[in-house]
Amino acid sequence: MFKRIRGLFSNDLSIDLGTANTLIYVRGQGIVLNEPSVVAIRQGREGNGAKPIAAVGMEAKQMLGRTPGHITAIRPLKDGVIADFTITEKMLQYFIHKVHANRFFHPSPRVLISVPCGSTQVERRAIRESAAGAGAREVHLIEEPMAAAIGAGMPVSEATGSMVLDIGGGTTEIGILSLNGIVYSESIRIGGDRFDEAIISYVRRHYSTLIGDATAERIKHEIGTAYPCKELREIHVRGRNLAEGIPRSFKLNSNEVLEALQEPLSGIVSAVKMALEKIPPELGSDIAEKGMVLTGGGALLGDLDRLLMEETGLPVIVADDPLTCVARGGGRALEIIEQHGVEVFSLDGN
Amino acid sequence: MTNLSSFIYPEETDKLNKIPVEDAESKQVDMKENPIDGTTMVNVDVANDDSNIIQTATESTDVEKNTTDEKAESNYKQDDTHIMQDTIMMTIEGDLIAKPESPEKEELTTDLTTMKPGEQLRYLREQKRFSAQQIADRLYLSLYIIQGIEADDYQHLPPSIFVRGYFRNYAKLLEIPVEPLLDAYTNLTGSKSLPPLTPQIKQKEQSKSSDSWVKAVTFTIVIVSMALMALWRIYPNINESDGETKEPANAELGEAVALPLQPFTPIALSEQPTDTNGDFMPPLEGSTEGDDVTSVLPLVGIPVDSTKTSEQVGVQPTTETTVETPAAPVDPRSMILHYQYESWTRVVDKNDKKVYEGIPKAGESISVKGEPPFKARFGVIEGISVEYKGAKTSLTDYDNLNGRSVTIGEAIVE
Numbered sequence: 143m144f145k146r147i148r149g150l151f152s153n154d155l156s157i158d159l160g161t162a163n164t165l166i167y168v169r170g171q172g173i174v175l176n177e178p179s180v181v182a183i184r185q186g187r188e189g190n191g192a193k194p195i196a197a198v199g200m201e202a203k204q205m206l207g208r209t210p211g212h213i214t215a216i217r218p219l220k221d222g223v224i225a226d227f228t229i230t231e232k233m234l235q236y237f238i239h240k241v242h243a244n245r246f247f248h249p250s251p252r253v254l255i256s257v258p259c260g261s262t263q264v265e266r267r268a269i270r271e272s273a274a275g276a277g278a279r280e281v282h283l284i285e286e287p288m289a290a291a292i293g294a295g296m297p298v299s300e301a302t303g304s305m306v307l308d309i310g311g312g313t314t315e316i317g318i319l320s321l322n323g324i325v326y327s328e329s330i331r332i333g334g335d336r337f338d339e340a341i342i343s344y345v346r347r348h349y350s351t352l353i354g355d356a357t358a359e360r361i362k363h364e365i366g367t368a369y370p371c372k373e374l375r376e377i378h379v380r381g382r383n384l385a386e387g388i389p390r391s392f393k394l395n396s397n398e399v400l401e402a403l404q405e406p407l408s409g410i411v412s413a414v415k416m417a418l419e420k421i422p423p424e425l426g427s428d429i430a431e432k433g434m435v436l437t438g439g440g441a442l443l444g445d446l447d448r449l450l451m452e453e454t455g456l457p458v459i460v461a462d463d464p465l466t467c468v469a470r471g472g473g474r475a476l477e478i479i480e481q482h483g484v485e486v487f488s489l490d491g492n
Numbered sequence: 493m494t495n496l497s498s499f500i501y502p503e504e505t506d507k508l509n510k511i512p513v514e515d516a517e518s519k520q521v522d523m524k525e526n527p528i529d530g531t532t533m534v535n536v537d538v539a540n541d542d543s544n545i546i547q548t549a550t551e552s553t554d555v556e557k558n559t560t561d562e563k564a565e566s567n568y569k570q571d572d573t574h575i576m577q578d579t580i581m582m583t584i585e586g587d588l589i590a591k592p593e594s595p596e597k598e599e600l601t602t603d604l605t606t607m608k609p610g611e612q613l614r615y616l617r618e619q620k621r622f623s624a625q626q627i628a629d630r631l632y633l634s635l636y637i638i639q640g641i642e643a644d645d646y647q648h649l650p651p652s653i654f655v656r657g658y659f660r661n662y663a664k665l666l667e668i669p670v671e672p673l674l675d676a677y678t679n680l681t682g683s684k685s686l687p688p689l690t691p692q693i694k695q696k697e698q699s700k701s702s703d704s705w706v707k708a709v710t711f712t713i714v715i716v717s718m719a720l721m722a723l724w725r726i727y728p729n730i731n732e733s734d735g736e737t738k739e740p741a742n743a744e745l746g747e748a749v750a751l752p753l754q755p756f757t758p759i760a761l762s763e764q765p766t767d768t769n770g771d772f773m774p775p776l777e778g779s780t781e782g783d784d785v786t787s788v789l790p791l792v793g794i795p796v797d798s799t800k801t802s803e804q805v806g807v808q809p810t811t812e813t814t815v816e817t818p819a820a821p822v823d824p825r826s827m828i829l830h831y832q833y834e835s836w837t838r839v840v841d842k843n844d845k846k847v848y849e850g851i852p853k854a855g856e857s858i859s860v861k862g863e864p865p866f867k868a869r870f871g872v873i874e875g876i877s878v879e880y881k882g883a884k885t886s887l888t889d890y891d892n893l894n895g896r897s898v899t900i901g902e903a904i905v906e
Contacts (some may be wrong), residue, residue: 295653431634432650433657447661457632459657 154252154480155241155278156472157234158289159269161219162311162334162439164199164233165469166241169476173466174241178203179311181233182215198236207354221331222258222286222313223265227272234276253278254472254479258313259285260329284475286310286468287317287327290437293471294461298322303425304432307414307450308468309440311335314410316417318425326421330413334439336406337362344402345381349392353381362443365396368407369445369452396444407446411453418454433457437467609659609676610644616666617642631661638662646681822882824904826861829868830884832875839868842903864901871896 158165159179166175177199184196196213197205205215218229238251253273257266266283273281290308291298298304298319308315311334318326338358345353353361357379365375375396383390414434418426433456436447441464450458461467607615617627624642628635640649641658649655656674663670829837831852839848841862848860851871860866870876873896876887880900890898 295651297651432654433633435653435657451632455632457658457661459654459661461653462656 153241154254154473154476155238156254156256156289156469156476157237157273158256158466158469158472159219159230159234160310160468161217161222161313163465164237165466166237167466167469167473168241169473173469175237176466177237179219179233180206180215180217181229182209182213183229185212185214195232195236198233206356220312222310222329222333223261224268224272227268230268231272231275234272238276238278250277250279252280252282252476254282254284254476256286256289256468256472257283258329259287259315259317259324259327260313282476282479284472285317285324285327286313286315286329288319288324289468289471289475290315290461291317291319291435291471292474293467293469294435294437294464296435302432303421303428305417305429305434307410307434307436307438307441309333309410309436309438309443309446310468311439314413314438314440316413318417318421318429320425325425326417328413328417330409332406332409332413334359334362336409337366337403337440337443340406341366341399341402344398345379345394346384348398349381349394350384351379351381351390351392352384353379357381361394361399365394365399365444366403367396367400367444368403368449370397370400371445403443407449410440411450414450414454418456430456433459435459435461437461437464439465607676608644608680609673610642612673612676613659613662613666614642616668620666622666627662627665630665631658633658644680652681824864824881824901826859827866827881827900828857828859828879830857830877830879831855832877833872835873835876836871837868839866841866863904865903866900867897868900869897873898 153168153171156167156169158167162179164175164177164179165173168174180202181198182196182202182205184194196202197215202215205213206217207215209215216226216229218224218226218233224230238253242251255269255273257269261269270281270283286308287306288298291304291306294306296304296306296319299322301321303325304319306315306317306319308317312331314330314332316326316328316330317324338355341358341361342353342355345351345358361377361379365377376393377395378391379394380389380391382388418429421429434450434454436450436458440446441460447458447460450456463470617624624638625635627633628638631638637649637658640646641655641662646652646655649658656677659673659677660670663673829839829852831837831854834851834854836851837848837858838846839860839862840846842865843863844867845862847862847866848858850858852858854875870887873887873893877884878887878890878900879885887893887898890900892899
């Protein structure tokens with residue numbers, strides 16, 4: 143009853159609780175928050191198990207790998223699912239409060255959270271309860287491919303197949319949708335993080351140098367490519383030389399990065415091929431005509447669309463603003479839910 | 493994954509990049525060929541756009557000359573920078589008409605910024621000597637999609653998101669910046685329209701128990717029925733209390749207990765016994781055999797005649813509520829028995845004719861008529877009082893009480 147009253151003073155939120163970034167979309171306001179899903183915790187001296195939060199989001203991300211003994215910067219989500227329940231709850235609480243800044247009332251919004259389609263009931267329940275613990279009045283879960291397709295602007299409600307490939311930080315979601323429902327979905331635990339790891343291990347193998355996650359991510363952003371391109375780009379990287387134990391600088395070029403990324407990329411390509419094999423032929427022909435859509439941060443990896451085009455022989459396009467597709471799609475789904483009820487989408491539980 | 497390096501851009505591309513100076517002639521040819529192909533000529537189009545913009549401002553003669561092919565492009569939105577460019581281009585255009593041999597490079601930029609996005613792509617594709625089929629092959633798209641894009645005919649193409657994606661891929665293939673193209677496309681088609689999300693097949697909605705109107709109706713019904721039940725519960729009480737309070741008022745009219753419904757009470761009273769008689773009549777086995785009137789007044793909890801109660805204080809608990817029996821107290825042929833407890837009773841009259849037999853309930857009063865003296869016999873004698881000839885006497889006070897039998901009254905001597 144009281145929650146409902148507080149709900150009047152809260153916004154409806156669509157949250158893309160991603161492994162790498164958490165995005166919050168507020169109806170009518172657009173994306174209002176886009177921060178890394180990182181929490182820095184101060185080790186409590188009280189010993190009662192309470193873990194005071196030192197920082198959340200961008201601030202905490204800068205602490206990753208650079209923390210003193212009494213602070214730990216952790217990413218509470220791993221492979222698209224919650225690894226640390228209480229920290230996730232704290233993080234969500236922080237973000238929800240941040241979105242509702244300058245409000246007199248304790249916020250109690252209606253929340254729609256996207257979950258990987260491969261997540262188990264236990265994982266979904268964990269996400270639901272985290273959100274409820276963070277003060278949400280009503281929690282809906284939507285599967286990520288659905289949200290991504292809606293956000294990208296694909297005609298998901300039509301009787302025509304739409305294929306979306308959402309490459310996130312922890313997982314890659316493949317979804318084939320028709321008539322507001324998921325015909326086929328597959329979630330593989332390859333994402334941006336795996337790209338970073340692949341780069342780190344490549345550098346260690348070939349340069350005997352250890353680089354951190356942040357550096358690997360920077361390499362990926364700047365010269366990462368999924369397909370050989372004409373111009374060769376280079377980047378200067380610093381890391382700790384394993385033999386000497388001293389930080390050294392060296393050059394890395396885009397072809398090396400391409401080589402490093404072969405393994406995770408082939409995982410994605412084979413999952414896409416598998417999906418295309420398994421769907422009904424009519425939907426397959428729809429997709430072959432229009433093409434598949436790439437969303438998520440992974441879509442920004444250079445020439446990934448070209449790689450998929452060459453490998454599958456299908457048109458591949460990158461959505462507008464691929465990073466925010468899921469959150470925007472969730473926001474749109476919330477609007478539709480408000481107008482037409484929950485039955486419109488195959489939402490998971492209420 | 494091993495054949496990744498197999499894709500190399502056509503080698504001509506590099507060569508083609510250098511064309512502007514060398515291929516001045518071929519370019520000119522392209523420009524002339526366009527109208528032959530049936531598509532709008534580049535020059536004409538430029539003029540069209542210009543005319544739309546400048547209409548309100550300066551009516552340039554050049555513009556007037558070139559507005560022969562009027563197309564309605566009212567939805568073509570122009571921002572300030574675009575207008576600026578166009579005015580500059582217009583002068584270039586003027587030069588162009590005056591001196592057809594103007595530098596190729598300038599003409600290229602002029603054309604591109606004012607063309608529709610599809611035309612731009614077509615123009616650039618032809619510049620680079622690709623066929624539409626080649627582009628379709630490289631992008632793995634059907635030829636009709638490429639043709640649709642180049643003709644700016646978006647009606648028959650997939651939704652906006654796909655077209656934007658095709659533009660992106662196409663532009664990447666031609667190695668041109670995509671943003672101007674996308675802006676032009678957005679300008680041409682209006683805002684980024686998102687496809688509808690509601691299902692096309694509209695299900696007929698079934699009314700469910702969760703529907704608000706169902707809830708409202710149910711709630712109303714419940715409230716109304718509760719109100720009715722409450723009224724039903726209260727109303728008889730009012731009725732009873734009305735009757736009870738009115739009777740003394742009626743009986744003691746002189747005491748002026750002015751009740752508003754006073755005039756109607758006699759009617760109510762006369763009706764009440766007859767109404768309730770049928771319901772509450774105790775079993776009267778003998779009542780049918782004789783002609784004597786056996787009237788029973790089953791007035792629950794209501795003793796008779798408050799005026800007489802002073803003599804029998806304590807016998808009746810609620811003495812203020814009384815019923816005036818129709819039988820006159822002074823009539824020796826009638827008597828009234830008041831019961832405090834339930835008791836079997838049989839009354840016979842002078843002729844040994846049974847005038848009453850039954851088990852009146854506690855608090856009940858019965859009226860007995862017959863020829864005195866009455867010989868009565870009771871199951872329990874306690875708590876019974878007899879009202880005879882206007883006097884109310886407890887049964888136990890009778891001298892002639894013999895066990896549980898008593899004789900009341902004397903024979904009337906005519």
